[in-house]
Amino acid sequence: MASLAFRNLFRNTRRTVLTVMLMGFSLTALIVFDGLMRGMITLMVDNITGTLTGEAQIHRVGYLENLDVDLYIDNANEIEAQLQQDISLQAYAPRVITGAMISSSYNVSGGIVYGVDAVLEQTVSKVREAMISGEYLSGEDSELLIGVSMAELLEVELGDRIVLTLSEVDNGELAQALFRVSGIIEFGMRELDENFVFINLASARQVLGMSEQQTHEFALNFITPLDMANTNSPLLDKLNVGEIEALNWLELNPDISLILEISRYSSVMIGAILFLLASLGVINSMFMSIYERIYEFGVIKAIGTRPKDIRNLILFEALFLSLISCVMGIALGAAIGAYTSTNGVAFGEMEFSGIALNNAIFTEFNIIQFTQFPLYVVLLTVIAAIYPARFASRIIPSDALQRSL
Amino acid sequence: MSAVISTTDVCRFFGDDEETLVKAVDNVSIEIERGEFTALVGPSGSGKTTLLHLIGGLDNPTSGSVKLSGTNIAAMSGTALSDFRRDHIGFIFQAYNLIPVFSAEENIEYIMLLQGVDAVERKRRVSEILAQVGLEGLGDRRPNKLSGGQQQRVAIARAMVSRPEIILADEPTANLDSKNGIALLDLMKELNESHNMTFIFSTHDEKIMKRASRLIHMQDGKIEFDEKK
Numbered sequence: 001m002a003s004l005a006f007r008n009l010f011r012n013t014r015r016t017v018l019t020v021m022l023m024g025f026s027l028t029a030l031i032v033f034d035g036l037m038r039g040m041i042t043l044m045v046d047n048i049t050g051t052l053t054g055e056a057q058i059h060r061v062g063y064l065e066n067l068d069v070d071l072y073i074d075n076a077n078e079i080e081a082q083l084q085q086d087i088s089l090q091a092y093a094p095r096v097i098t099g100a101m102i103s104s105s106y107n108v109s110g111g112i113v114y115g116v117d118a119v120l121e122q123t124v125s126k127v128r129e130a131m132i133s134g135e136y137l138s139g140e141d142s143e144l145l146i147g148v149s150m151a152e153l154l155e156v157e158l159g160d161r162i163v164l165t166l167s168e169v170d171n172g173e174l175a176q177a178l179f180r181v182s183g184i185i186e187f188g189m190r191e192l193d194e195n196f197v198f199i200n201l202a203s204a205r206q207v208l209g210m211s212e213q214q215t216h217e218f219a220l221n222f223i224t225p226l227d228m229a230n231t232n233s234p235l236l237d238k239l240n241v242g243e244i245e246a247l248n249w250l251e252l253n254p255d256i257s258l259i260l261e262i263s264r265y266s267s268v269m270i271g272a273i274l275f276l277l278a279s280l281g282v283i284n285s286m287f288m289s290i291y292e293r294i295y296e297f298g299v300i301k302a303i304g305t306r307p308k309d310i311r312n313l314i315l316f317e318a319l320f321l322s323l324i325s326c327v328m329g330i331a332l333g334a335a336i337g338a339y340t341s342t343n344g345v346a347f348g349e350m351e352f353s354g355i356a357l358n359n360a361i362f363t364e365f366n367i368i369q370f371t372q373f374p375l376y377v378v379l380l381t382v383i384a385a386i387y388p389a390r391f392a393s394r395i396i397p398s399d400a401l402q403r404s405l
Numbered sequence: 406m407s408a409v410i411s412t413t414d415v416c417r418f419f420g421d422d423e424e425t426l427v428k429a430v431d432n433v434s435i436e437i438e439r440g441e442f443t444a445l446v447g448p449s450g451s452g453k454t455t456l457l458h459l460i461g462g463l464d465n466p467t468s469g470s471v472k473l474s475g476t477n478i479a480a481m482s483g484t485a486l487s488d489f490r491r492d493h494i495g496f497i498f499q500a501y502n503l504i505p506v507f508s509a510e511e512n513i514e515y516i517m518l519l520q521g522v523d524a525v526e527r528k529r530r531v532s533e534i535l536a537q538v539g540l541e542g543l544g545d546r547r548p549n550k551l552s553g554g555q556q557q558r559v560a561i562a563r564a565m566v567s568r569p570e571i572i573l574a575d576e577p578t579a580n581l582d583s584k585n586g587i588a589l590l591d592l593m594k595e596l597n598e599s600h601n602m603t604f605i606f607s608t609h610d611e612k613i614m615k616r617a618s619r620l621i622h623m624q625d626g627k628i629e630f631d632e633k634k
Contacts, residue, residue, distance in 0.1 A: 004507070007507070008506055299502045303519075306488070
């Protein structure tokens with residue numbers, strides 16, 4: 001039956017080729033789409049962790065709920081010592097963060113002030129890379145980097161004065177400090193560009209009335225990046241003691257976690273739609289093939305072929321059809337995937353749930369694209385062929401023979 | 406002699422109500438003995454092919470029984486009926502009845518594959534039967550590379566190779582020219598005599614009628630008369 005089934009595929013080469021193309025292209029589309037989704041997720045994760053957040057952060061417990069300036073880490077030097085000794089860590093940067101009223105000579109806006117260590121910050125975020133004009137922080141007291149959108153709102157340029165009005169820690173007293181715009185930055189993320197300013201860490205501590213041992217946040221990057229495949233770190237487990245909480249980027253962005261989950265499931269949904277359409281094509285093709293051969297089925301059934309053998313014949317035909325389709329789909333998917341994983345696919349500047357996707361997306365290969373997906377093609381094709389196979393096996397020889405006589 | 410085929414009051418009606426009811430075969434009782442070379446004759450629509458299909462277990466009678474070698478095949482269905490046909494009945498159809506993707510040899514071998522005959526025996530029987538039907542050297546050709554007469558010879562070889570007791574042929578010479586038709590009939594007659602197989606044909610063909618040992622004339626689904634030569 002297997003031999004007969006294989007040969008039958010080449011009786012109507014055009015139909016077989018069209019069916020193979022339908023299923024093969026569906027598989028190719030799924031492989032490429034899945035590769036793109038994986039590439040997009042990687043890009044999203046890179047943007048989340050690389051722009052400002054880092055791969056993990058350390059805070060005082062409760063700080064993240066309201067960004068309360070009074071909930072600072074009091075023993076920052078001890079934690080810093082721990083971080084310096086940990087071999088899994090690539091970089092860290094302390095930050096002092098507060099909400100503030102940001103005023104220029106022309107306008108005023110609420111915003112978030114980041115006090116950062118000019119040197120260490122470069123190792124965990126893209127603040128320096130985001131500079132579009134002026135100079136990066138050098139450690140001088142009055143330096144301030146401002147997001148391009150906020151600069152437009154406040155109508156300030158390089159060298160213009162900015163006054164920060166904020167509450168000191170512990171006592172809540174209002175404090176003001178004068179800065180000059182030393183640089184303008186553009187992350188490409190609306191939220192950051194409209195609301196964030198960066199000043200030197202020492203200046204921030206001074207304005208807020210904090211000592212050198214006090215900080216609000218440590219941003220961390222690891223030698224082996226905490227990506228989608230691995231978000232756990234023994235260091236974070238070790239740091240999660242008492243009043244200190246250390247969270248990875250996924251825990252810091254629970255809404256992003258949902259988006260990434262949806263992105264992953266979109267491959268499943270697209271695959272289901274593609275394969276449903278391909279399955280309908282297979283059923284149609286199989287029925288056409290059966291109707292064309294109905295007299296022949298009548299003959300082979302008349303001479304003693306059992307119904308189950310006829311059913312198996314059709315299922316074998318579907319199996320071979322799917323295997324040929326898989327070879328084509330895999331080859332084409334691998335070729336397109338290889339090209340787009342090297343050259344990327346440019347979608348222009350996009351912001352997806354607050355995450356900028358302004359770089360080309362490079363598709364990513366994964367073993368399941370070449371194992372599970374083809375297996376689905378084979379299974380679905382054979383399942384789609386069950387109905388036509390049952391139909392063929394139930395053909396009544398006398399009816400089939402009379403149709404053509 | 407014992408009856409190898411026996412039908413008793415067999416009927417095959419089509420249609421559900423009085424107006425559309427067609428009595429294709431109406432109360433037909435016949436007995437055919439081993440080795441007979443019988444022709445079912447009559448005009449189109451007289452019920453020849455339907456009766457042949459009932460005898461071959463290709464269709465189920467509305468009522469009555471069809472016994473082949475004592476087995477009531479009207480009561481059989483599915484796999485049991487397929488197996489019975491495979492082992493006891495050979496079929497020759499009007500034309501175009503070979504599997505087009507198989508060679509002549511493979512077409513003949515196919516039924517033995519279904520029977521589970523081993524490869525060596527299959528090859529031996531195929532060469533033997535090809536010689537008997539005069540197709541030596543043409544076994545590797547596919548049907549589209551054979552003439553109509555040669556294709557029917559392959560069909561005869563396929564029908565006979567499993568050594569059935571009965572061979573049923575539905576208008577076997579209808580698509581052949583006169584010369585090929587006569588040659589084919591002579592071949593079947595020869596095989597009938599040498600192997601003592603029972604042949605039943607449905608036909609309009611005078612040539613078959615002349616060679617048949619028995620003529621069963623049908624009209625409107627009934628046996629008009631039964632003539633043994």
